[in-house]
Amino acid sequence: MGEFQHGLFGCFDDMKTCIIAYFVPCYVFGKNAEKVGESCVMCALALYVPGLNIFAMTKIRGLIREQKGIEGSCCNDLLIYMFCGLCAIIQEAQEVGSLQDGQVMARE
Numbered sequence: 001m002g003e004f005q006h007g008l009f010g011c012f013d014d015m016k017t018c019i020i021a022y023f024v025p026c027y028v029f030g031k032n033a034e035k036v037g038e039s040c041v042m043c044a045l046a047l048y049v050p051g052l053n054i055f056a057m058t059k060i061r062g063l064i065r066e067q068k069g070i071e072g073s074c075c076n077d078l079l080i081y082m083f084c085g086l087c088a089i090i091q092e093a094q095e096v097g098s099l100q101d102g103q104v105m106a107r108e
Helices: 015-023 025-035 040-046 052-068 074-096
Strands: none
Touching: 015 025, 015 074, 025 040, 025 052, 025 074, 040 052, 052 074
């Protein structure tokens, strides 16, 4: 079993992802969900529903860990989201590459 490529507080490893997640975390979370086969829109909207947001975030992090062979548990994922939710969303985005060049909101 492996580990995430970026640490939980490695937000500044990719400034673009960090800035986008700070201002529109629902977009980044939705794109993360899309990378593991879940609905981008439904997961993005789930962030605004108390209770459902914790369930959705824990589920998506679990799917990312499963897909990438990363150690962890549901309990650990829940604690990470309760105390460092934004950092977790950024870490996941870096792991699955959900905001790679060419996939950001506006194209030039």
